[in-house]
Amino acid sequence: xxxxxxxxxxxxxxxxxxxxxxxxxxxxxxxxxxxxxxxxxxxxxxxxxxxxxxxxxxxxxxxxxxxxxxxxxxxxxxxxxxxxxxxxxxxxxxxxxxxxxxxxxxxxxxxxxxxxxxxxxxxxxxxxxxxxxxxxxxxxxxxxxxxxxxxxxxxxxxxxxxxxxxxxxxxxxxxxxxxxxxxxxxxxxxxxxxxxxxxxxxxxxxx
Numbered sequence: 001x002x003x004x005x006x007x008x009x010x011x012x013x014x015x016x017x018x019x020x021x022x023x024x025x026x027x028x029x030x031x032x033x034x035x036x037x038x039x040x041x042x043x044x045x046x047x048x049x050x051x052x053x054x055x056x057x058x059x060x061x062x063x064x065x066x067x068x069x070x071x072x073x074x075x076x077x078x079x080x081x082x083x084x085x086x087x088x089x090x091x092x093x094x095x096x097x098x099x100x101x102x103x104x105x106x107x108x109x110x111x112x113x114x115x116x117x118x119x120x121x122x123x124x125x126x127x128x129x130x131x132x133x134x135x136x137x138x139x140x141x142x143x144x145x146x147x148x149x150x151x152x153x154x155x156x157x158x159x160x161x162x163x164x165x166x167x168x169x170x171x172x173x174x175x176x177x178x179x180x181x182x183x184x185x186x187x188x189x190x191x192x193x194x195x196x197x198x199x200x201x202x203x204x205x206x207x
Contacts, residue, residue, distance in 0.1 A: 001107070001109050001170050001172060003170060003172055004178070006177045006178045007172050007173055007174045007175075007177060007178075008170075008171070008172070008173075009108075009171030009172065009173045010171070011171075012051065012169070014171065015108055015169055015171045016044060016046045016052060018078060018080055018106060018108050018171065019042075019044045019052075019054075019078050019108055019110070020044055021080070022078050022079060022080050023041050023042055023043070023044070023078070023133075024039065024040070024041050024042075025039075025040055025041070025042045025054075025056075025076040025077060025078050026038075026039055026076070026077040026079075027039075027040050027042075027056070027064075027074055027075070027076050027077075028074065028075045028076075028077065029064070029067060029068060029072060029073065029074040029075070029114075031067030031068070031072055032067060033063065033066075033067050036063075036064045036067060037064075038058060038062060038064045040056045040057070040058070041056065041130060041134075042054045042055065042056040042076060042164075043055040043056065043126065043129055043130050043133060048165070049165045049166060050166075050167075051110070051166035051167070051168075051169040052110075052166050052169075053163055053164065053165045053166065054076055054110060054112075054163070054164040054166065055126050055129070055130075055161070055162070055163055055164075056126070056130075056161070056162060056164075057117075057123065057126055057127065057159040057160060057161040057162065058159060058160050058161075058162070059158065059159060060157075060158050060159055060160050061158075065116060065160045065162070068114040068116060068162065069116060071113040071114065071115065072113065072114055073111060073112065073113055073114070074111070074112070074113075074114050074164060075109060075110070075111045076109070076110045076111075076164065077107065077108075077109055078107065078108040078109075078110070079105070079106075079107055080105065080106030080107060080108070080205075081105070081106055081198050081201040081202040081205060082103060082104065082105035082106070082198065082202065083103070083104055083105075083191055083194075083196070083198060083199045083202045084101065084103055085101060085102045085103060085104050085176070085187055085190075086101060086190060087099040087100055087101055088190075089183075089186040089187045089189070089190035090179070090183040090186050090187070091180075091182045091183060091186055092179075092180065092182075092183055103174075104174050104175055104176060104187070104202060104206075105172075105174050105202075106171075106172070106173050106174070106175075106202075106205065107171070107172050108169070108170070108171045108172075109168075109169070109170045109171075110164070110166045110168075110169050111166070111167060111168040111169075112164045112165050112166045112167040112168070113164070113165065113167070114162050114163070114164050115162060115163045115164075115165075116160055116161070116162050117160070117161035117162055117163060118160055118161070120153065120156050122161060123156045123159060123161045124144070124152070124156060126161045127144055127155075127156070127159075127161075128143070128144045128145075131143060131144050173205075175202075175205065175206045176206065184206065187203075187206065188203050188206045188207060189203075191203035191206070192204075
């Protein structure tokens with residue numbers, strides 16, 4: 001990832017928080033079948049390894065997992081809020097006009113070797129933890145154990161799980177840190193006034 005120093009985020013707690021806030025990742029790899037990408041919800045175990053470990057699963061019919069046999073490396077991309085930035089929000093526009101549009105965003109890249117998991121009990125643990133994470137906070141949370149075991153067993157046979165111990169973790173918080181304080185304030189105000197929830201979320205993150 002192109003990562004100018006002004007936008008670099010190295011705080012491990014912040015990086016983990018962003019992964020947990022936007023767990024639907026783009027998992028990419030390059031192998032015999034070329035470059036492949038799968039959109040997958042991932043679970044972060046923050047205390048496993050130096051940078052944490054990611055867990056998820058593929059549909060068995062998805063050929064992507066076959067290219068990851070033998071510990072091949074994969075890259076998981078987690079995208080946070082993003083927004084178009086209008087030059088009209090910069091006070092500098094009125095001063096000298098030397099401004100152009102840009103795009104602000106938050107992103108985390110996690111890279112590491114993939115361990116495929118096909119043992120039923122380990123698969124059951126992965127899907128149970130994923131469900132528990134996303135059901136938490138609901139008035140009546142659903143659990144994997146609510147479904148008949150024979151049905152769950154048939155579903156487990158249709159997936160291939162994986163663990164990705166993170167060997168390299170990068171964060172990019174491109175929030176206008178290279179602009180003047182006045183221009184940053186103008187962007188925050190412009191985003192905060194938008195009708196888009198994503199724009200307003202990015203304004204809050206800039207604060």
